Amino acid sequence: MAKTQLPDAILVNRYIDGDENSLAILVERHQSKIYGYIYSKVSDRDLTEDIFQETFFKVIHTLKSKKYYNEEGKFLSWVLRIANNLIVDKFRNDKKMLMKRDTDEFSVFSSLTDNAPNIEKELIKNQVDIDLKKIIQKLPHDQKEVLMMRYYSDMSFKEIADITGVSVNTTLGRMRYAITNLRKVIEKNQIYLPS
Template sequence: MKSHLQKTDHELIHLFMDGEMDALECLVVRHKDKLYTSILFLVKDKYLAEDIFQDVLIKIIDTIRSGRYTEEGKFLPWAMRIAHNLCVDHFRKVKRTPSIKTGTDQQDIFDVLNFTEESADVKIMKRQSHDRVRRLLDLLPEDQKEVIILRHYAELSFKEIASLTNCSINTALGRMRYGLINLRKMMIEKSIAL
């Protein structure tokens, strides 16, 4: 695996296609943080993000093994597009799923019941400033929030963001600009310092 660390994504993909499993492991380790963080910010649930991340890996492996991977030199944007599409698919599926309502106040039963308790490591990892940014991001319009997440957490270029979100580069830049302006305004209004 050490010899694979200096190889490009393209080289690692070809090594994996030739049967070297270490090449795939190196590729996954190289990009897992960006992929997982982007998924987590979109779905806002650690366990769901882990499930979707696994689905992304399965789809990547299946596509490469079948010889359908064609975006040479652009592995991360391609993988991010898969992750984004799987998140969108999840939300579409959730919209179609009927919800179970409680008696009088008509709340969704799964919003009322608490099935899991956060583990100690999750509590430790949540720093105050990280939580503040996440709360502020949640207050932004979806299109602005998505661009900020893809730019700052997934480190995608505006060209890649535009392709992923099916908009022009200027629209992506505008969403980023207005998103940052709105974040600054909210920080001033709420007297929040990071």
């Protein structure tokens, strides 16, 4: 079996035993999900880079010291928990930091494209995007968190459950309530969402 196909647990053990290349494989394997998760929380590329690097500094320090790493859990979930703790620490230290996506570059509707765009469609899309962001921010924290991780970070429900420390069923329930609450607000306020 090629080294790049080895399970995370084996690569972690090899890294602990001194094989530096094993960590490089783990980073390459999971960097897009970790980076995406951090960015979904902080909405700033420079800050995302800083937290991403600090996350792996902590990973390296923990693995080299051979303590606090629990092999029962998945490597990715463990790293995402470290990243999440760093984000929370940063948020506590800087009350001005927004914990939401606020850029047009990664809009909810960025995947909706039209080969013949016009000003009216663009204005409608922008207004709907603004309205949807406001609605999402009004959801209870646990529902908003699951929704953001699922749709902005493209995480599985199992990964979300591991990070938030609840069961998969609880995670699924929170997502269901989030979508139900979004629909109620959209219907109540007669918000038009183009298909």
